[in-house]
Amino acid sequence: MTLFVVSGAFLAGLVAAGVPLALHLLNRRPKEEIPFPGLLFLLQSETKARSGGSWRRRLILLCRVLAVAALCLAFCQPFLSSVGVAPGRTTVLLWDDSFSMQLPPGYARLKTRFEAALRETSPASPATVGIVRGSRILWNGPFTGDAEELLGFFRQNALNQSTSNFAEVARQSDFRLRELPAEKRRVLLFTDRQELPWRRTPREEAFENATEFCVIRPEPATVRNATVTGAELSTAPGSLTVRATVRNYSDALLPGTLYLELAGTRRASLPVDLKPGAEASFLLTAPLPAGDITGRIELETGDGLKPDNSFYFSRAAGHERTRAPAPEQHRVNLPALAVGVADAPAEVPREAAGKLLIWQDPAGLTPEVQEKLEKFLQSGGVCAVTLEASPRIATFLDRYSVRMSPGRAEERKLRKFGLFDFDHPVFRRIFEASGTGWSDVLVYRSCKVTLPPEAAVPIRFDNGAPAVAELPVGTGKLWLFMMKFTPESTSWAGHYSFLPFWRELEKYAAGTVAAAAPLPGDVVRLAQGERAEFDDGSGPKPVQAAGGFLTFDRPGNYRAGERLFSVNLPPEESDCAPDPVDDRAAQFRTAAPGVIVPAAAQTGGGKTELYAYFILAALLLLVSELALANRTAL
Structure with a gap:
């Protein structure tokens, strides 16, 4: 019954209850003077005592x-029944909406388990669904026992086209659980992440004692992941000792070998056995080099994969403290060179076929690295180079008939590029899905460039100037981005809207993108001698002292076929290898058809009509009162 009807019945009951009082007030008459009132009072008192008027008054x-x-x-019961007795258990179901959740077959299994958990919803065990998207959570609404409603919300909003930041998951989930009291409370987080950032919201302070927090991950193992997490240097006369810390994120014993590399040469090695889920320290000793100490600790495992297993360090001569990355920087899927020194050794992935390499370090483009990049391209690799007014970049691109001036343009032609034209359907689709990401990643530099006739321009600015050029090199491809990537543009914690483009670029580079209908017009090809000038108008930029490359064979990557997928994630999301499957989550059962209680029936079951009995009882009592008051008015 609606609030209006219940309120009407309540008001009618009040009117009925007030009838005797109204009759009493209407029957009041002026006082009459009675002779001998005292004697009359005594006579009436004896008569009333015998006639039983007292019990009638009490009954009324x-x-x-x-x-x-x-x-x-009757008035309160519908509202109390809508809440009903405190449910036995309330559940917050959280879905990781990151792009990596699309990878088969783990996504399909995880989605099936999530929907099975939704079908457990009932009036006695209500739930709410949250889609973790970026740094916020998209909620379906209040707690409900309607499983079909939750399933519809999940299927409509689980797009998996962003990244996820779990820093606020604990606080927001606990806040939602407090909305509805229950005997048991639980939070189920479905994700492919291995570790969550409890350092911001400590686990022991995030939830109350009655709350159960469970992280459910894909069942099949992806990558046997082990990472070098630190290196401490100590010196003695003529010797250098490095204490390397390694953590095994997998659930199996992982044998491997640690190498101490100094100035590009391996100086020491140590066989190690890494216990599952444990962190251990190992000592490696080598002769003390003269001058500055620059090197890395590298871990090689026998599984054929190359995770992000290098930890770079450097120490200037005469300094006792090691200049090493912060404890968490190595966990980001950024290149290890990005936290080392400019002349740190670089290594191109051994398996070039089907791999995408993004090079953004003009200072580190040494002749040795250029030779490795050449082999990488000739063997079928795809390299994305960011354009920079650097002599090394100019020398490197000159071998591919790309001419560019390393200095600033003579004339400053300022232009704000706001629109882009896409001649390739893949990039057109990505731009429509994430158009704002381009403004995050395009930072222009002052330089002139001339592309060879065979260069294709799949992406160009609104004035016709090329934004991205594609050059065939042997069996590989060279992608030339007419901009410089800033650290923010590769930090998906704040610029995750550009992530789908990197994914599609990697798939396109590997030749796995399905053919799409071409757009009107052919791919633009620049004639020899045509120039494109770019100027951001903000003056010369200092070259980064440290750079590196981003590859798709980093720790926690997902193996799909013979290719590895990766993304440049924030530190708290970089370790994606799963830990052992949570057996509690495997106990989910799929509800049989017909057991889902509709939302209309979730107001207390058989108690929803009690208000009618209360109203009927009130009417009977009022009728009895009127019958009694007909003879005796108070």
């Missing part, structure tokens, strides 16, 4: 009290 009073109580219960 009792009827009035019971009538008002029944009306109050």
Whole structure:
């Protein structure tokens, strides 16, 4: 019954309860003077005592009290039944909406388990669904026992086209659980992440004692992931000792070999056995080099994969403290060179076929690295180079008939590029899905460039100037981005809207993108001698002292076929290898058809019509009161 109807019945009951009082007030008459009132009072008192008027008055009073109580219960019962008795368990179901969740077959299995958990919803065990997207959570609404409603919300909003930041998951989930009291409370987080950032929201402070927090991950193992997490240097006369810390994120014993590399040469090695889920320290000793100490600790495992297993360090001569990355920087899927020194050794992935390499370090483009990049391209690799006014970049691109001036343009032609034209359907689709990401990643530099005739321009600015050029090199491809990537543009914690482009670029580079209908017009090809000038108008930029490359064979990557997928994630999301499957989550059962209670019936079950009995009882009491008051008015 609606609030209007219940309120009407309540008001009618109040009017009925007030009838005897109204009759009493209307029957009041002026006082009459009676002779010998004292004698008359004594006679009437004896008569009333014998006639039983006292019990009648008490009965009328009792009827009035019971009538008002029944009306109050009739008014309150629908609202109390909508909440009902405290449910036995409330559940917050969280879905990781990151792009990596699309990878088969783990996504399909995880989605099936999530929907099975939704079908467990009932009035006695209500739930709410949250889609973790970026740094916020998209909620379906209040707690409900309608499983079909939750399933519809999940299927409509689980797009998996962003990244996820779990820093606020604990606080927001606990806040939602407090909305509805329950005997048991739980939070189920479905994700492919291995570790969550509890350092921001400590686990022991995030939830109350009655809350169960469970992280459910894909069942099949992806990558046997082990990472070098630190290196401490100590010196003695003529010797250098490095304490390397390694953590095994997998659930199996992982044999491998640690190498100490100094100035590009391996100086020491140590066989190690890494216990599952444990962190251990190992000592490696080598002769003390003269001058500055620059090198890395590298871990090689026998599984054929190359995770992000290098930890770079450097120490200037005469300094006792090691200049090493912060404890968490190595966990980001950024290149290890990005936290080392400019002349740190670089290594191109051994398996070039089907791999995408993004080079953004003009200072580190040494002749040795250029030779490795050449082999990488000739063997079928795809390299994305960011354009920079650097002599090394100019020398490197000159071998591919790309001419560019390393200095600033003579004339400053300022232009704000706001629109882009896409001649390739893949990039057109990505731009429509994430158009704002281009403004995050395009930072222009002052330089002139001339592309060879065979260069294709799949992406160009609104004035016709090329934004991205594609050059065939042997069996590989060279992608030339007419901009410089800033650290923010590769930090998906704040610029995750550009992530789908990197994914599609990697797939396109590997030749796995399905053919799409071409757009009107052919791919633009620049004639020899045509120039494109770019100027951001903000003056010369200092070259980064440290750079590196981003590859797709980093720790926690997902193996799909013979290719590895990766993304440049924030530190708290970089370790994606799963830990052992949580057996509690495997106990989910799929509800049989027909057991889902509709939302309309979730207001207390059989108790939803009690208000009618209360109203009927109130009316009977009022009728009895009127019958009694007909003879005796208070």
